Amino acid sequence: MPQKIHICVAWPYAAGDRHIGHLAGAYLPPDIFARYHRLVGNEVLMVSGSDTHGTPITLRADKESITRQQVIERYHTRFVEAFLQFGLTFDLYTHTDTQNHWDVTHDLFLRHLARAYMYTDKQYQLYAVDDQQWLPDRYVEGTCPFCSFTQARGDQCDNCGRTYDAVELVAPYSRITGSTNLEKRPTEHFFFDLGQANDFLIEWLNRPDKASWRTHVLNLARARAESRELRGRPITRDLDWGITIPVPGYADKRIYVWYDAVIGYLSATREWALLTGDPAAWEAWWREGDEQVESFYFIGKDNIEFHAIIWPAMLHGYGPIAGPDAPGPWLKQPSDVPANEYLTLGDFKFSTSYGNVITINDAAERYQIDAWRYALTAMAPETQDSEFTWQEFVRRVNTELVANWGNLVNRVLGFAFKQFEGHVPQPGALDAQDEVLLTAVRGGFDSVGALYAARKFKAALDAALRLSQEVNRYLNDKAPWTLIKTDRAAAATSVYVVLQAIDWLKLLFAPVLPSSSQQVHSLLGHDGDLFGRQYTEMVADARGQHLVLRYDHRGATGSWQPAPLPAGQPLRKPEALFIKLDESVIEEELARMQVSTP
């Protein structure tokens, strides 16, 4: 029976473009994982969406003198466009300003309240007297009380990384108006009581299944839990926009973004169920204790605490799905949180200027998608920060992707097409060398597959590439271009063996390189698609309309198995898989980045 693989992807703020670091760190890995599991035959549900709340959106809107709604729509649309271009197969990519998300957030709020995971308390916050407005969190800046950094944010200092309360800032000022006439005023807020989940978290983080977690994730999470310093965290704010508070008397307050953002994983699953016409279908993905389901949260390292501490505590605080006192299953805890480190931009490390970004929208326009997917996977910061440079990008594409795999496909398909009348040749009996090669490539379904399953994508790609190199080696040994002059049947056999190897290799590469693998599939004369179809649509609900990105796996024919290649199958006219990059793109891109610097 196939597994259910639930893939949860970090929710980006709809307040600014995503760059290639986000892609390498948080968006590409889950898609590789999703595609692998779909090929294997597992049922996959990959969800995410844009976060439409939070201070950055207001600040952006103020800066450009447009409405928040315009900011949200612009960036949400740009995310959807780029994710579509990069082939990120979200079963549902939505956003948080939907009726469904409000409903689910209210449900969690009320349940946490009912189960005493929530309490209210007075808190001092800064109030801008002249502007008559509260200044929660990042609406205020000032001098860090610890390190005296002068542009410290309201909740955390960028210089020393410490967190504190905004009222502790020295010389605070409004980030909206610059006003320094601020007062500390008491205000009542709801707090989510993390401390109540502390024992549970320690126990949970020490279960044997955590052995497969990345060490940097587990170390950080355990350190937090075992410090026993977890306590209440405010989850409401004095704001006039955002998700309302579902109890009377708090009309002038809204839910704080961190609380509702992580709820997106659950609400998006429910929205997906609504869209499929079976509103109850979400539950099959969320029952704790169901061995058939595993859930994976792909995020960047700055988000580890939210996904390995706070969200598990919130799920635990919810209790049984059916009701506070029901016997039934609880909400499912993450099976793994494979957080990546950062991909840093190396070309401008000494630049203090602003805006040297490579946005994913730009990236998609300028180079082949599979070239990006290859390079960013090969460079991915799986266990440590890694550096992106254009030189490295060109090198990876030209000397690894093009030279090894692209060229292999090209040289063999070209030869076969010309010498064997455009058909897969009929092989004779296989000799020991043929068998050795095919056994090695066939073994990739186990070895490379295991690496994909273990979320070791760099290693998986490396292993597939090494098999491709084996095929190149075999080809040089057999030299069918010489053999064909004296022994056409022997040449036919070795060409067949190589075509068979390529037909399997395309699958081993497919999670990372979906479109070029599809092309190889087609060139080898197969019909049908390895994967399903992505599409966008507008969804209407009580809060209006929103754009969603979706994926339909029906009709996909790709399967993680070494199927035999039929001899005699007509080939299609070969064409190059990848474009070799000219060295000049390094200079061009560096110049572009200089120009874009304000």
Added chain:
RNA sequence: UGCGGGGUGGAGCAGAGGCAGCUCGUUGGGCUCAUAACCCAAAGGCCGCAGGUUCGAGUCCUGCCCCCGCUACCA
């Protein structure tokens, strides 16, 4: 005066107790089907430094030095 990451052949990285490995580059050779691609061979490392634990240490412990990010509104 912090937080985080790291120091392994020329470059980028893997390895986390048992003969130092991969990709690229370099040098020499082979091949000519192929996107000057492919294949073979060679050179190149006191695994940052100093102590310690151990039969045995890139790998564990202690101390030190150095580098990088934190100005890509921060994944």
